[in-house]
Amino acid sequence: MLRKRTNRDVEIPTSSMADISFLLLLFFLVTTTIDVDTGIGLTLPPPVDDAEEVKIKSENILKVLVNAAGDVLIDDEITSVPQINQIVKNKLKANDKLIISVKVDRDTPYRVYIATLDQVKQAYADLRDEAAVARFGVPMKQLTREQLQQIRDQVPQRISLAEPERTR
Amino acid sequence: MPKFKKKQASTKQSIPTASLPDIIFMLLIFFMVSTVLREFDVKVSYTLPSATQIEKIDNKRLVSYIWVGRDGRVQIDDNLVLIPEIQSIAARKRQQIPNVIMSLRIDEGSKMGIVTDIQQQLRKGDALRINYSALQKL
Numbered sequence: 329m330l331r332k333r334t335n336r337d338v339e340i341p342t343s344s345m346a347d348i349s350f351l352l353l354l355f356f357l358v359t360t361t362i363d364v365d366t367g368i369g370l371t372l373p374p375p376v377d378d379a380e381e382v383k384i385k386s387e388n389i390l391k392v393l394v395n396a397a398g399d400v401l402i403d404d405e406i407t408s409v410p411q412i413n414q415i416v417k418n419k420l421k422a423n424d425k426l427i428i429s430v431k432v433d434r435d436t437p438y439r440v441y442i443a444t445l446d447q448v449k450q451a452y453a454d455l456r457d458e459a460a461v462a463r464f465g466v467p468m469k470q471l472t473r474e475q476l477q478q479i480r481d482q483v484p485q486r487i488s489l490a491e492p493e494r495t496r
Numbered sequence: 497m498p499k500f501k502k503k504q505a506s507t508k509q510s511i512p513t514a515s516l517p518d519i520i521f522m523l524l525i526f527f528m529v530s531t532v533l534r535e536f537d538v539k540v541s542y543t544l545p546s547a548t549q550i551e552k553i554d555n556k557r558l559v560s561y562i563w564v565g566r567d568g569r570v571q572i573d574d575n576l577v578l579i580p581e582i583q584s585i586a587a588r589k590r591q592q593i594p595n596v597i598m599s600l601r602i603d604e605g606s607k608m609g610i611v612t613d614i615q616q617q618l619r620k621g622d623a624l625r626i627n628y629s630a631l632q633k634l
Contacts, residue, residue: 346520349517353523356524356527357527359531360531365627365629367629367630369553370626370628371625371626372619374622374624375619434607436608437606438603438604439545439605441611442604442628443545445547446633
């Protein structure tokens, strides 16, 4: 008697593998968010009770006051927000130990505050750019990591948020 | 009798698809690794301010968000909180992630009073690294 030989193909069909992985891929494509967080970084001072009071000479503090209407007072001179950059830069050039103290009213809009901080940061960025060109001959963007650190040490950012006052 | 036979190309006329799954898998793994699934349900509406001098936060896992909406409501993680509660929440976050960055996503029209109050709470809770979330000004 002859036994019938069935020639079975023992293989898992893999043609639909691509479809399955496409489905997974689409899922992750849809759920993923690549947007990066951007913003102005700052470090808050530690709480008042355990901070020692550091006496700073009054000529080394540049007071930037912003009122509710968005008017700016820098060392008793009235200016506006877009001019802060230039004034702060000139003052920083005259005195490199200067600390910028930003103080705002409780009713100042947040966008004015951010614009003020942005202007101060812009002044520091310009100074660092100049320092980088003077020292390495290239602007900040083309510096290596170590050079960048050197410039940061040379022109440190000294921004202080003034202690809120209890008025009410 | 026809003299010229149509020339038949001897090569197969199909693109080999055997390696297609591998390519897809590579893309898949890239997106699986880069994705962050933990997203929050933001319950307040806000418009971020814009600025020129902004930095990127490299490590998203260190970041913890505080939202302040147009109506002055404050949200942390998935719940709305009151200002005096922020201190304990900040302290807890600081314990979980010692170098936590508090990202403040505040509506551009908010009054600075609320921002100052939040900052005072954060200082008491010892979460001192903050980031004012802002968009790139064009």
